[in-house]
Amino acid sequence: MPRYKVCLAFAELADVALDEFAVAIITGMTGNASYPTPPVTVAQLGMLRSAFEDAAVAAAAQRGRAATAAKNLARDALVLALRKNAAYVELTCNNDLPTLLSSWFEAASHLET
Secondary structure, three states: OEEEEEOOHHHHOOHHHHHHHHHHHHHHHOOOOOOOOOOOOHHHHHHHHHHHHHHHHHHHHHOOHHHHHHHHHHHHHHHHHHHHHHHHHHHHOOOOHHHHHOOOOOEEEEEEO
């Protein structure tokens, strides 16, 4: 029986792509009955995404070290939250690929057990 895993490559996405990915995950998990209690709520994920977006805009406008550092901190917080929810999705989907994909996370691979 295959064992499905969530792809964690989102952590390596460029800033704009990471922001778009976070929006997709927020959309996929909003009201999704398969994932009623994620470790990072949809509302919290939305706040982290907004903070990252704001910090990225500020870093692009200011081009300073402090603004870039603030953007990187906001990015790290968003990636950590996405990783927590990815682990939750992987565990909660019970090896059901359609359920995993309903979260809008991508499947990395499957391992034969």
